[in-house]
Amino acid sequence: MSLHGIAARLILSTPATLDITIAQATLQGRTWRKLALHCPDARIERDLIECRRGVLDVGEKLPLTFQYRPGMHSLSLTLFPASDERWQAQLIAQDGNLVTTLEVENGTAVRLNPWLPEPSVHFSQGVFDLTAKLALEGAARGKLDVSLALRNGAFSDAAGARAGEKLAGDISLHGVRAGAWRWNGAANWRAGEVFWQPFYFAQGERQLSAQGSWSDDQAVVDQAQLTWAGVGTVQLNGAWNRAAGRIDHLLVTAKSLALDALYPIFLKPLAQDGVLSKLALSGLADGAITLKQGALDEASITIHQGQLKQEENLFSLTGIDASLAWQKNQSRENRIQVASGELGKLPLGAFSVRALLGPDHISLAPLTIPILDGALAVEGVDARLENETWRWALSAALQPISMRRLSQALQLPAMHGTLSAVIPQVQYAGQSLTVNGALLFKIFDGTIVVKDLTASDVLGPTPHVYGNIDMRNLDLDLLTRTFSFGVMQGRLDVSVAGLELFGWRPVKFDAKVASSPGDYPRKISQRAVENITSLGGGGGAAAIQRSFLRFFDQFGYDRIGLTCRLERGVCEMGGIEDVPSGYLIVKGGGIPALSVIGYNRRVGWDELLARIQRATQGGKPIVQ
Amino acid sequence: MQNRLVGWIGTGVAGLTLAGCVTINIYFPAAEAEKAADKIIDQVWQLKPGAKPATPPAQTKGEAK
Amino acid sequence: MKQRVSLFLVAMLAFASAALAAADLEINTPAIAALQSAMQTRHNKLAAYYASGAVGLTRDGNVALHDASSIPLAERQSVNGLVADENRDRAALYREIARANAHPEWAAEVRTTFAQRWIDKAASGWWVQNPSGAWVKK
Structure with a gap:
């Protein structure tokens, strides 16, 4: 002063x-x-x-x-800022003893603004009562009693990003000095709501009680307990180094916290965008956090009977029992057990994860996630923190899943055979995913190889996927029966080069469908011919068949070929070879032989999709 | 004084050279970008392109200046 | 000498502009369309907050909380969420436009262009940031 x-x-x-x-x-x-x-x-x-x-x-x-x-060394001062507001201070000094009292009745909270610990916020409303008495006997003995009660408080910063309304609560603090100060106190938040960006604390009771000591160099909390209605109780103790202005040590422990209440209040707001913001979590958690020398030293959490659900039903996990731990400069083992789950429409069986969690790396022991009658075996999951970005790498294999069960689960036309895949190495960093090597699927008695697969902005608003796909020796009989396209026999190679997907829909590619080389029966049904004709945009070819070939159910063919170059929503089509004013899609062979010629070279992609859909729905093809 | 003048000229030339480098920026098609922005903004905010705001559908639409 | 250099620059500018004036920027990609439609849907909610001054347009092509005091506290978290989602989509929009035109490095300039146009087209009564970052009411 x-x-x-x-x-x-x-x-x-x-x-x-x-x-x-x-x-x-x-x-x-x-x-x-x-x-x-x-x-x-x-x-x-x-x-x-x-x-x-x-x-x-x-x-x-x-x-x-x-x-x-002056004779009694006493000063008493009373202010009356408003008719019912009274501030009274009294100071008595005698024989080395000092007694100070301060009483405020119906104090206006606005008057506290200059002294608030957070300078950006200001009280706009609120009334408080305060009683404080400090009695000092000599240099080493003393007593302090403070009680403060706030009613109808409201505070805010300029933008309204930190604000509270209708707040009511009280704080009491008692201290005794015999050498050092010993204190105990309690705070009750009885009413009102607070928005402290990004957190929102609704109306509800919260209590804090604590005791400790206070000296020139240290403030010690021996024991404190915070009870948050609906969430649970947290215990803590620690010491604040006044000289260094940091926490010397702090231990926070909690038992049986309700995750369904804790998650939306404290964790979800921290994940405004990203997958975490659309999760719902339930179950009970025990936890402990240790800080040393102002930095996080150790954290552990145990989850019992947890449940995790993505709000858009992308995935869910139930029956989660986890024991997670992190320690500074040390690796700790983490275990997660999951009883069951769902990935989209696919049910997942029980699996367990064992992970080593270090300060800048995570590595997982091989794990197997049962999917239907097969499983996804994941190996070598490894994550490293480099330049503040986590880089993930893993490899995996899909152990055979019966296509019958898979197609049933995904509500697709019933398929036969099995699906298996090898996923050589996947890397993920900064929202970008890269698959090194090739993904290999076995389906329709042939192979599908996906190469150069990359994805960007994977969890963001504009997910793009790029890759090249090579399919070999697909069994046309299996394929056409599955999609009720009209039966065909033979083998097909499909290549899709420069594929770009946005939101899982193709934007760009250069696709080529052609008969596989080799010797195998080649037959095509009347209906398949009509469907192919319609895919080629319809045209003159249909007329040929109607003339005399309509008496035959099946025809032989020599080669099939169709190309589509998709760009800007339009498919530029072609066939095996160009013929006058058209392109050859099916080149006849054997008896009776039949050729299909397409004339329409530009077809809108959406239109083409609609045609394929109509064709595979088994209805009458559209022939213009 | 002489030295200072030379210094000033030097700075001026350096500034011009810098400005010369900055001309790379003109390859950014500013006018076309503005046109594209207008098109997108008109759609997002549901404004009638070009036209003055005639009784907008919601209370807050308009191209008021 | 100075004048000659300036003339040369002007000539270069003129040439470059003439060379580029022809083509429109590509904005018809599925990604841009998806972002546009998401933002248009979100605008139905944001419009009222622009009008009340709760949310304003920033000079860097984003939106931000300006004065949320008229909004009930319980609602502010969702406004916060709208602002975060909008800014995420706007960043993606600028990036996608630059990318659709085969110049990913243009994203920052696209943002600058949009920042100006959002503010120019804002309705009167909305809050926008002036070039020095201060909030002004249009």
Whole structure:
């Protein structure tokens, strides 16, 4: 506290008039200019200076009274800022003892604004009562009692990003000094809601009680307990190094916290975008967090009977029992057991994860996730923190899943055979996914190889997937029966080069469908011919068949070929070879032989999809 | 004084050279980008392109200046 | 000498502009269309917040909380969410436009262009940031 430019004027009449002006007063960083105290009704006696109807001018004019008794070393001062608001301070110093009391009745919370620990927020409303008494005996003994109660409080910052309304609560603090201070206190948040970006705390009861000690260099919390209605209770103890301005050590422990309440309040707001913001979590959790020298040292959490669900039903896991731990500069083993789950429409069986979690790396023991009658075997999962980005790498294999069960689960046309795959190495970093090597699927008695697979913005708003696909020796009979396209026999190679998907829909590719080389029966049914004709955009070919070939159910063929170059929503089509004003899709062979010629070279992709859909729905093909 | 003048000229030339480098920026088609932006903004905010806001569908639409 | 250099620059500028004036920017990609439609849907919710001044347009082509004091506290978290989602989509939009035109490095300039146009086209009564970052009411 500092005062500058003090001037006092005393007029000794009856009653006396006392005027004191202070040019500048500074208290805890706050400065007032031109303070004035005006006492028109002062009493000045040998043992008493009294001001009974004074006014303190601090910008606003506050009525006040004070009494100073020099002989008794006592000062008592009362301010009446409003009719029902009273601030009273008393100071008595005697024989090395000092007793200070401060009482506020119906104090306006707005007056606390200059002293709030967070300078960006200000009270706009609220009334508080405060009683504080500090008694010091000599240099080493003392006693402190404080109680504060707030009613109808409201605070906010300029943007409304940190605000509270209708707040009510109380704080009490008791301290005894015998050498060092010992203290205990309690705080109750009884009513009101707070938005503290990004967190929102709704109306609800929360209690904090604590005890500890206080000395020149350290503030110690021996034991504190925070009870949060609906979530649970947290215990903590620790020490604050006053000299260094940091936490020396802190231990926070909790038992049986309700995850379904904890997650949306404390964790979900931290994950505004990304997958985590669309999760629902339930179950019970025990946890412990240790801080040492101002930094996180150890954290562990145990989850019992947890359940995790993605809100858009992308995936869910139930019956989660997990024991997770992290320690600074050390690797810790983590275990997660999952009873069952779902990935989209696919049911997942029980699996367990064992992971080694280090400060800048995570590695998983091989794990097997049962999917239908097969499984996904994941190996070599390894993540490293490089330049603040986690880089994940893994390899996996899909152990055979029967296509019959898979197609049933995915509500696709019933397929036969099995699906298996080898996923050589997948890398993921900064929303980008790269598959090194080739993905290999076995389906329709042939092979599908996906190469150069990359994906960007995987979990973001614009997920793009790029790759090249090579399918070999697909069994046309299996394929056409599955999609009820009209039966065909033979083998097919399909290559899709430069494939780009956005949101799983193709945007760009250069696709080529052609008969596989080799010797095998080649037959095509009447219906398949009509469907192919319609895919080629319809045209003259249909007319040929109707003439005389319609008496045959099946035809032989030599080769099939169709190409589609997709760009900007339009498929540029071609066939085995160009023929006058068209392209050859099916080249006839054997008896009866039949050729299909397409004439339409540009077909809208959506239109083509609609045609394929109509064709595979087994209805009448559209022939223009 | 002489030295200072030379210094100033030097700075000026350096500034021009820098400005010369900055001309790479003009390859960014600013006018076309603005046109594209207008098209997208009109759609997102459901504004009538070009036209003055005639009783917008929601209370807040418009191209007011 | 100075003048000659300036003339040369002007000539270069003119040439470059003429060379490029012909083609429109590509904005018809599925990604841009998806972002546009997501943002249009979100605008139905955001419009009221722009009008009340709760949310304003920033000078860097984003949106931000300006004065949420008129919004009930319980609703502010969802406004916060809308702002975060909108900014994520806007960043993606600028990136996708640059990419659709085979110049991913243009994203920052696309953003600058949009920042200006969002603000120019904002309705009167909305809050926008001026070039120095201060909030002003249109």
